[in-house]
Amino acid sequence: MTVLVLLVMQAMNQPPASRPHVYEVTSYGADPTGKLDSTEALLKAITDAFNGPSEGFLMKGIANLGGAYINLQGGNYRISKPLRLPAAGVGNLMVRIPTKKSQFLKQMKVM
Numbered sequence: 001m002t003v004l005v006l007l008v009m010q011a012m013n014q015p016p017a018s019r020p021h022v023y024e025v026t027s028y029g030a031d032p033t034g035k036l037d038s039t040e041a042l043l044k045a046i047t048d049a050f051n052g053p054s055e056g057f058l059m060k061g062i063a064n065l066g067g068a069y070i071n072l073q074g075g076n077y078r079i080s081k082p083l084r085l086p087a088a089g090v091g092n093l094m095v096r097i098p099t100k101k102s103q104f105l106k107q108m109k110v111m
Helices: 002-014 039-051
Strands: 022-024 056-061 064-073 076-079 090-097 102-107
Touching: 022 039, 039 064, 039 076, 039 090
Parallel strands: 022 064, 064 090, 076 102
Antiparallel strands: 056 064
């Protein structure tokens, strides 16, 4: 617990340019009610995170995204196809699900 508190305090004391970038999925059009398909909105947020600012390298060939995270903000998100990461060679990216009630709803398409 002490380590977590220290990490949060360190993050809060960082200059704004070095704080992790947050990608809010609802700002990309994701529907937290689960009524509408949020697949494309989530894919756009993931792509933007991968193309976002980088802070050097974690190790050779692995760019550091600086702790950027995709915030699902709670809710139910309908997904109609697999969410795939757009590229290899990046790290330090998180997907944040802030409540236990958050979940993905997989939509099955009938052809």
